[in-house]
Amino acid sequence: MHLFRLVPALLLGAAWAAPAQDDTSSALSQFQALANNASSTEADELDDRTSTKRANTCTRDNLVVRRPWGSLSKKDRKAYTDAVLCLQKLPAKTPTSLVPGVRSRYDDFVATHINQTLNIHYTGNFLSWHRWFTWQYEQALRNECGYKGYQPYWNWALYAKDPASSPIFDGSAYSMGGNGAYIPNKGPIALTLGDYPVIYLPAGTGGGCVTSGPFKDMVVNLGPVSMPLNNGTVLTGTGLEYNPRCLKRDVSAAVNLAYANATSIINLITQNNNIADFQMKMQGVPGSGSIGVHGGGHYTVGGDPSGDVFVSPGEPTFYLHHGMIDLVWWIWQLLDEKNRRFAISGTQTFLNQPPTPDATLDDIVDLGYAGGGPITIRELMSTTDGPFCYTYGL
Numbered sequence: 001m002h003l004f005r006l007v008p009a010l011l012l013g014a015a016w017a018a019p020a021q022d023d024t025s026s027a028l029s030q031f032q033a034l035a036n037n038a039s040s041t042e043a044d045e046l047d048d049r050t051s052t053k054r055a056n057t058c059t060r061d062n063l064v065v066r067r068p069w070g071s072l073s074k075k076d077r078k079a080y081t082d083a084v085l086c087l088q089k090l091p092a093k094t095p096t097s098l099v100p101g102v103r104s105r106y107d108d109f110v111a112t113h114i115n116q117t118l119n120i121h122y123t124g125n126f127l128s129w130h131r132w133f134t135w136q137y138e139q140a141l142r143n144e145c146g147y148k149g150y151q152p153y154w155n156w157a158l159y160a161k162d163p164a165s166s167p168i169f170d171g172s173a174y175s176m177g178g179n180g181a182y183i184p185n186k187g188p189i190a191l192t193l194g195d196y197p198v199i200y201l202p203a204g205t206g207g208g209c210v211t212s213g214p215f216k217d218m219v220v221n222l223g224p225v226s227m228p229l230n231n232g233t234v235l236t237g238t239g240l241e242y243n244p245r246c247l248k249r250d251v252s253a254a255v256n257l258a259y260a261n262a263t264s265i266i267n268l269i270t271q272n273n274n275i276a277d278f279q280m281k282m283q284g285v286p287g288s289g290s291i292g293v294h295g296g297g298h299y300t301v302g303g304d305p306s307g308d309v310f311v312s313p314g315e316p317t318f319y320l321h322h323g324m325i326d327l328v329w330w331i332w333q334l335l336d337e338k339n340r341r342f343a344i345s346g347t348q349t350f351l352n353q354p355p356t357p358d359a360t361l362d363d364i365v366d367l368g369y370a371g372g373g374p375i376t377i378r379e380l381m382s383t384t385d386g387p388f389c390y391t392y393g394l
């Protein structure tokens with residue numbers, strides 16, 4: 001099965017109070033109810049734990065709250081993007097002898113993700129690894145760049161009909177930067193995964209360099225590893241060389257609507273009773289024709305490097321997207337805390353290629369030069385235990 005070709009396709013896989021204008025309002029309110037219920041369950045659980053034996057000092061009073069981008073004040077949004085720009089100016093910790101292309105502290109995260117991609121997607125550690133990765137990034141923004149807030153998230157359902165005009169991508173000074181410049185006559189991108197049927201994703205309304213908002217001058221240093229283009233070809237490379245270029249986006253409402261709408265989120269959460277099905281649906285069941293909400297978010301942004309599974313953290317909205325991935329897992333876990341808190345399934349390699357042992361709660365997650373040190377998956381299973389004390393809110 002050495003012929004198993006890992007193509008990008010592979011991987012790829014709110015404010016709750018905000019007006020429900022981009023999707024069925026009933027699915028959005030159901031999401032709101034699910035999230036509110038998760039918060040109550042979590043608060044009860046924290047009270048219990050506080051009165052008995054606590055594993056850390058997290059209580060309902062010192063929980064920090066991650067909020068959707070659109071609910072942050074303009075000032076807070078600017079503080080967030082300022083901190084990201086700061087991280088892109090701080091020196092890298094990764095030695096250039098290991099990764100010649102790293103130029104910033106921001107790149108440490110990209111390099112770590114490139115290095116580990118085949119051991120952190122379609123694996124048993126997919127959710128826990130990305131929870132730790134996103135949290136370490138949030139910590140770097142706070143501890144190294146003076147950011148006072150918390151990691152915002154992108155509720156895909158809120159803007160599914162027109163993500164390019166959303167507060168995330170509208171290109172204002174308070175956005176995460178605009179869409180890429182419009183490039184006409186682009187074909188779909190073709191995602192291939194082994195011998196499964198190719199998935200064609202319609203092109204979006206950009207395709208070129210981002211020209212507005214905080215990241216208009218951003219330089220993407222690393223990649224490509226496996227970057228699908230709009231003409232059926234895939235750019236490949238080690239991803240580790242210095243390859244400075246603009247940030248490109250091809251924001252696509254069609255992809256957002258097809259794979260990351262309100263109903264797909266609700267169905268994912270409510271129709272999958274075990275972790276194996278839940279995480280597989282989320283990433284797209286191979287051969288099903290779906291890229292799941294995980295691929296849906298990455299390819300709603302599209303372009304370079306969002307379209308490259310390996311290099312995707314080189315796109316600053318990666319962390320808002322993975323905030324939402326984490327939130328959806330958080331809701332799912334709290335729906336049946338007893339059975340789901342420590343639920344784990346899958347092996348240590350991408351779709352078990354090459355075959356590896358099952359992942360266990362004792363497996364170590366290590367983000368290398370991104371930081372944080374080695375930690376067991378067990379310690380990453382609750383957002384209010386181990387190193388964590390955060391929740392999700394309005």
Ligand SMILES: *[C@@H]1O[C@H](CO)[C@@H](O)[C@H](O)[C@H]1NC(C)=O
Pocket residue numbers: 030033034037
């Ligand atoms: C939220 O919890 C209430 C009370 O347990 C329950 O009646 C309701 O169905 C829950 N809502 C969702 C969307 O799960």
Ligand SMILES: *[C@@H]1O[C@H](CO)[C@@H](O)[C@H](O)[C@H]1NC(C)=O
Pocket residue numbers: 094098099111112115368369
């Ligand atoms: C990549 O992973 C290997 C194996 O875990 C590790 O030894 C190496 O330091 C990593 N490189 C980077 C740049 O993180």
Ligand SMILES: *[C@@H]1O[C@H](CO)[C@@H](O)[C@H](O)[C@H]1NC(C)=O
Pocket residue numbers: 229230231233
């Ligand atoms: C596909 O597009 C890339 C980038 O625009 C270009 O360099 C390449 O030559 C194209 N390949 C084909 C086969 O059209």
Ligand SMILES: *[C@@H]1O[C@H](CO)[C@@H](O)[C@H](O)[C@H]1NC(C)=O
Pocket residue numbers: 257258259260261262263264265
């Ligand atoms: C919403 O997403 C699901 C897949 O998760 C898809 O089957 C459905 O067609 C989508 N709805 C719309 C309106 O595109």
Ligand SMILES: [Cu+2]
Pocket residue numbers: 113120121130
């Ligand atoms: Cu990833």
